[in-house]
Amino acid sequence: MNAKTEYCENVHAIEGGAAVEIIDQTLLPNSLTYVTLRTLDECYDAIARLQVRGAPAIGIFAGYAFAALAHRAPDDSFAAFKTYMSHVHDRLVSARPTAVNLAWALDRMMGIVDAQSKENAIAICCALDEEAQMIQREDVAMCHSISEYGLSLLKDGMGIITHCNAGPLATSRYGTGLGPLLLGTERGMHFKVFSDETRPLLQGARLTTYELEKAGVDVTLICDNMASLVMDRMSIGACLVGCDRVAANGDVANKIGTSGLAIIAAHYHVPLYVMCPSSTIDMTCASGADIPIELRNGDEIKTMFYNAPTAPDAVPCYNPSFDITDHSLVSAIVTERGICRPPYSESLRGLAEKK
């Protein structure tokens, strides 16, 4: 795979902007299938079912979905259009609560609608199409910049552990958490990467190993509970992860299991680097305690990937999709505007003021 081209359009507008086409990530790695979404229910389900997933990709998709639904909105009056688009905003925002990029992108799109003072359906749709494309273009540039900064923290030959999937499928082009690995590999560097499988939805097994293997990166799959032994025995130099929301104090929400990995990494003195666009930093959340954690259906743990249930039918499951890594366990937060180091309450504020 050439990281520069293969996934740069894993979300894009079709049918003159009135529909969105995505890779159905639930079918990977066994089938590379594109699906077309046209209705609000289909767009909502695509986010909720993780057909499109990863914080930046959800934001990009939401931008295109919002624009597509504007093309299909009732055209009785400007007031009715605005009311409908506000409903679209609120429904899509509710599809997943943790990744702040979803609300960030939809607020941006709603801002375009709110800024229109008169009825001109064609002009409004054009402005929305352009804004959605802009969100995606910005993400391409952000991923490249994050990858460059991230690569400056790594050394040729390094052993790396990554959790979940923060690659091209979750973003645009290079990705965030996987970006330095793809960029470094393009430049002839070698990394020995261990990918946590990432229970229960297996984004590490299904998506990260798929992306890294195709890009020619040396990747080995491990179960989540093997990270400690791997750090003890395999000369690991860094843990690289993406994230869904960073609080003002540097606490990080990312895929369930990240905080456990961070605790293990601290024990072995392995740095944990969190890579994310600055749009993932939410200064309105003082700490991780303010970040909502998505709870998902227990079937994902017990039945989804198995021929027979792995636990008695009546056993309840607790299935939080994300956890909070305390800022004290994070060695650096790498954004497109630079690398933030502790104390994060100062470095993140400085970054926000640079806007």
Ligand code: MRU
């Ligand atoms: O539930 P998912 O698959 O959307 O979770 C994705 C993650 O946790 C990623 O690490 C995060 O969104 C960053 S993607 C660049």
